[in-house]
Structures are given as C-alpha cells and as structure tokens.
Amino acid sequence: MTVLESRQGLEIHHVGKVFSQPGRPDFRALDDVSIRIRPNEFFTLLGPSGCGKTTLLRMIAGFEHPSEGEIRLDGADISVKAPYERPVNTVFQSYALFPHLTVEDNISFGLEMLRRPKASIDETVTRMLALVRMTEMRNRKIQQISGGQQQRVALARALAPHPKLLLLDEPLSALDLKLRKEMQIELKRLQHETGITFIFVTHDQEEALTMSDRIAVMSAGRVQQIGSPRDIYDRPANRFAASFIGETNFVTVKLLTVSATSGELELPGGTVIHAGVPDGVKFSPGKATIVVRPEHAELVGAGAGNLAGTVTNIVYFGTDTHYHLRLKDESSFIVRRQNRHGLSFGPAIGDEVGVLIGEGVAQLVED
Amino acid sequence: MAKDRSTDMRYQPGFGPLAMICLAVLYAPILVLVAFAFNANASVAQWTGFSTKWFATALFNESFHAAALNTMLISVSATIIATMAATAAALGTTRVKAWRGQTAAFMTINLPLMVPEIITAVSALSFFALLGQVFNINLGIGNLILAHSVFCIPFAYMPIRARLEDMDFTLDQAAADLYATPWMTFRRVTLPLLMPGIASGIALAFIVSFDDFTITQLVAGPGQTTLPIYIWTQVRRPITPELNAMCTILLSISILFISLSVLIGQKRR
Ligand SMILES: Nc1ncnc2c1ncn2[C@@H]1O[C@H](COP(=O)(O)OP(=O)(O)O)[C@@H](O)[C@H]1O
Numbered sequence A: 001m002t003v004l005e006s007r008q009g010l011e012i013h014h015v016g017k018v019f020s021q022p023g024r025p026d027f028r029a030l031d032d033v034s035i036r037i038r039p040n041e042f043f044t045l046l047g048p049s050g051c052g053k054t055t056l057l058r059m060i061a062g063f064e065h066p067s068e069g070e071i072r073l074d075g076a077d078i079s080v081k082a083p084y085e086r087p088v089n090t091v092f093q094s095y096a097l098f099p100h101l102t103v104e105d106n107i108s109f110g111l112e113m114l115r116r117p118k119a120s121i122d123e124t125v126t127r128m129l130a131l132v133r134m135t136e137m138r139n140r141k142i143q144q145i146s147g148g149q150q151q152r153v154a155l156a157r158a159l160a161p162h163p164k165l166l167l168l169d170e171p172l173s174a175l176d177l178k179l180r181k182e183m184q185i186e187l188k189r190l191q192h193e194t195g196i197t198f199i200f201v202t203h204d205q206e207e208a209l210t211m212s213d214r215i216a217v218m219s220a221g222r223v224q225q226i227g228s229p230r231d232i233y234d235r236p237a238n239r240f241a242a243s244f245i246g247e248t249n250f251v252t253v254k255l256l257t258v259s260a261t262s263g264e265l266e267l268p269g270g271t272v273i274h275a276g277v278p279d280g281v282k283f284s285p286g287k288a289t290i291v292v293r294p295e296h297a298e299l300v301g302a303g304a305g306n307l308a309g310t311v312t313n314i315v316y317f318g319t320d321t322h323y324h325l326r327l328k329d330e331s332s333f334i335v336r337r338q339n340r341h342g343l344s345f346g347p348a349i350g351d352e353v354g355v356l357i358g359e360g361v362a363q364l365v366e367d
Numbered sequence B: 001m002a003k004d005r006s007t008d009m010r011y012q013p014g015f016g017p018l019a020m021i022c023l024a025v026l027y028a029p030i031l032v033l034v035a036f037a038f039n040a041n042a043s044v045a046q047w048t049g050f051s052t053k054w055f056a057t058a059l060f061n062e063s064f065h066a067a068a069l070n071t072m073l074i075s076v077s078a079t080i081i082a083t084m085a086a087t088a089a090a091l092g093t094t095r096v097k098a099w100r101g102q103t104a105a106f107m108t109i110n111l112p113l114m115v116p117e118i119i120t121a122v123s124a125l126s127f128f129a130l131l132g133q134v135f136n137i138n139l140g141i142g143n144l145i146l147a148h149s150v151f152c153i154p155f156a157y158m159p160i161r162a163r164l165e166d167m168d169f170t171l172d173q174a175a176a177d178l179y180a181t182p183w184m185t186f187r188r189v190t191l192p193l194l195m196p197g198i199a200s201g202i203a204l205a206f207i208v209s210f211d212d213f214t215i216t217q218l219v220a221g222p223g224q225t226t227l228p229i230y231i232w233t234q235v236r237r238p239i240t241p242e243l244n245a246m247c248t249i250l251l252s253i254s255i256l257f258i259s260l261s262v263l264i265g266q267k268r269r
C-alpha cells in the first residue's frame, strides 16, 4: 500500500542538464535536481531568471531530454516518451494559441488528437469555456480577444484533455497587476475544481507564497530548498532561500552547541539564545549565521533585549514602520513594527535602542 | 516625425525626371505592343482603328492552342513538383537544430538563381543527351517538366522559407504538447499557417516556368513547342497584330500570377 502510494505523482530523480553548442563551452543548466511532486498538488518552481526553471519544465513536457537522471510519472519513466505521448499539458508563457483556429477549435485540439468522440468533445469544450468564463467567446478568432482572455483560452486548452500534470511557465507575467491578482485566485480555483496537479513557474516570491502548496526554491541550476510557503519563510535552509523570499536580517553569531533541531549560540553583544535548525542541514560549533525576519524582532529600550544598536533611519509605510539600526559590530539590522494605535515608545534617528529576539524566532542558516 | 528632406531620395535634384525616363523606357514598348494588339489593320506600326479581331485569330490558331496546352502541362507539373520540393527544403533548413553544412545547403538550393540561365540550359541539354545516348532513356515532355521543376525550386523556396522563419515555433510545440504526432502537427498547424508562403511560391514558380525561353528552347524536342517558343518562331515571319495579341495574353497571365503572389503575401502579414 505504502509502496504504491509512494510511486504516485511525479518524481524528478537526480536530473541534470548540460547544453552543448558548437563553438561554445558546455553549459550546465541543471545540477542534480530531485523533486517529488504529489498528486493534486499546487507546486511552484521559484527562482531568479536563468536558474533553470523553464529547462526543468521543458524536460517534464518532453521538449528537452535530461543529460542525467530520470523523470517518473506514477512510477513509469517518461523521459523516453515524446511530448505527444505524455499525459502532460503546458500553458506556454506566450500562450502559443493557434492563430488560424477559433477559441473553440483551440480548446478541442487536444481532444481531437486523442480521438475522443465528437459528442464528448463538444461537452468538454462547453464545460471548459464555462470553467474559464469564456462561454460567449466560443466562436471568436484568437486575434479578436484580449490578452487576459487569451490566457484563459490557453488554460482551457491545456485543461481540456484532463492531463495528469499541468505545467505553467510564468503564465501571469504578461498581465498587469490587477489582472494578475485576479488570475492568481482564478488559478487556485481551477486547480481545486479540476483536481489536476499544477506545476507553476514564477520568479515572483509573493506569487509563490500566496498560491503554492509547496515550493522548490532554485538558484543556478540547483534546488536550494523544498517546503511549504510557511516552512520556507519561517525556516529557510540557506542564505539564498532566506534572502530571495521576503526581507531578512543576517546576524553573524558564535554557535556553542548544536543538535538536529536546535542550537545554542552567542549573539554579538554576548547574550546567549537558542535558534532553530532547518531540516536535514548539519552545523558544527563555531562561526555561524542566523536569520531574523524584521517583523519577528522587537524594539525595546536601550540596555534591554539581547542586541544593542543605534537607529540610523526610519521609514514609514502606513501600516508599519521600518527602523534601520546599526549594531555594535557595524552590521545593519531592520526591525519592522506595526503602527498600532496608541503606540507609546518611538525612538528617533540617533537613539540607542535594544532589540529583543524572542525564543524560537532565530533560525540558523547555511551560508 | 518630420522627414529630413535632405536625405530623402525623393527630394534629390533630378529624381523626378529620372524616374519618368526609367518608367518610360521600361513600359512604353510594352504599352505600344499591347496597343497594337487592338489595331484594326494588319500592321504593327500604323494605327487605323480599334478591333479585338486579332485576339479571336490568336485564340482560334491551332498551333497556338497546341503550344498553350504544352505550356500548361509543363508549368503546372513543374510548379507542383518544385513547390513540394521547396516546401520540404524550407522545412529542412528552418525546422531543425543548427547543423554543419546548413549554409552550404542553403547556397546550393539558391544557386540556380545565380547561375546564368544559358549555362543551366546547356547543362540540362547535355544531361538529357547523356540520358538518351548512354542509358537510352527519353522522358519525352518529361524532360522539359524535369528541367523546369529544378530551376523553379529556388523561386518557390524563397517565400516559403521567409514565411517559416516568421512563424512561431512554439506553436508546433504546443501542438505536440496537445498529443499531435509530428505528421498531425504538420497537417493541422504548420501547413495551414504556411499556406500563404506556399501560395506565393506556387505563383512565382508558375510564372517562372510559364515564360521560360532559354532552357525550353534547348531542351525541347519536336512537338514540344511552348508559348514563348511559338511566339519566337512567329517573329521571323511577317509580323501581324496576332502576335501582339498572343503576347498580350501571355502578359496578362503573368501579371495575374504576380499580383496573386503579392496579394497573398500581403494579406497574411
Ligand atoms: N537550448 C539552450 N541552449 C543553451 N543554453 C540554454 C538553452 N536553453 C536554456 N539555456 C540556458 O540555461 C539557463 C537556464 O535557462 P531557463 O531554464 O530558461 O531559465 P529560467 O526559466 O529559470 O529563467 C540559462 O542560462 C539559459 O541561457
């Protein structure tokens, strides 16, 4: 039973990709990537431009072949199959809708290729049009609908054959902010209603945090961390994951003792606190780095708390205020404070202040 | 945006008169030729009145008929063969990963455009002579069809390749992603989108074959007279406006196909 279950979904197993072009040195786009994506998951590949997200997606779709490793779908190796043999559909970044066909014929294309009966195709197209709220556009030409509508048709076209995986390569990046927010909600709804596994590519960390069940953070062809948005935000595995997602403070500390889950360390001022250890990362005593999110640190009076510093700048954001501090070891530190009503303590630029890093707030990270 | 008059060719001194001279030199003889096709008497130099009788004479001329039939057979066959070959060549030179010798292939396909036609004609002649004498193969009018097909290929190739290069290759990938086999991708996506290019290619190949003289003159056997060859034989006799009428008919067909080619090319931009 467990064996069967564990073989469900998509397994990317030690996959690497090297591009070789005549006259240029080989280029390694992916390096030892292993990811397991569960059925019915909204999974996001997050990373800066050029980190290999599209390459990985194209390998799942079948447009590129792994140089190393295996890609298994529900237990079967699909790396040997042609794109048209894989139960995987893609929403292309440019949409890639067929310009010579109508909205309806675009959506029915995959079903026709699968030789579904005519009646079933009609029924599915009608259902898909309703799903993406494009029923009135059924007979329009692709050039006669807006960018946002083309996006919906591209989604309907890819969902119509009910693939095991839906791949989306930065599908929202061409839309303006308002439409993008709408489509984020729309995509979550579609995933929920269809029960299809979504693999979503983005370089936008906020988009990844709000939409995903789990995220793989990638950089320079490698997976840096895999986890739920909460995991990744609260317990980043390394410096890259911590800095790419949200704002963060890095503090250099002296690690005294460390176990698999917790470490005891000395802050620059000499105070000793405890910090969490990310899953599966080994630390040894000595010089180490912790991260503290700006909203997790608390501003207190001079002499109190467990770090000391001087206010160098104050930035007001309406909902909250950022206090930029210079610590005793000359490093900078930001504290974010919500502007609650009736807040009494308000330091000014140049004031000496203390910072309280509460229990369970600090996290050790790999450099 | 204001045009800088000093660099615009149209405002260079003498541009207007020069353009008029060029147009006159190019088109005046053709206009005169066409005009005398409508002359009432038998002279091609002295205008007496308007008539369409020479067109009737031309159209009821048995030899002209036979030549027209030959021309159609050769042009249509050569156009079909050349367009198919050109389409395959265009796909092979654009829809593939960069390969060694790609430039060489491209040059080879386009070489007939650069080689003087008389050379192509003589080599075709010697080739068919060789086939006939050494291997005892004579394809009859097939010889002409083959020769025409070959030199029409680069003309058909150019617009098809241009269209392919404009086309988004992601569309082919989208089709493959949606379970279309390579053949179905070609039939349902590549080919329909390529059609304007192919239509232009057909039109170009057709007129090139239709009005070919040099190669046909050398390769054609007895009884394989085409329209341009027939008109040429008529020139050596006392000329009547019937010849002008024939030329006008040929000219109209050529203009029709050129216009079609241009129109199709523009429509899908
Ligand atoms: N066909 C290719 N040939 C050579 N290099 C490539 C090819 N495709 C992608 N790359 C390179 O691989 C790297 C990763 O690209 P890509 O997967 O598109 O990144 P992302 O989608 O994360 O922005 C880039 O540096 C890119 O230049």
Ligand SMILES: [Mg+2]
Residues within 6 Å of the ligand: A050, A053, A054, A055
């Ligand atoms: Mg990309």
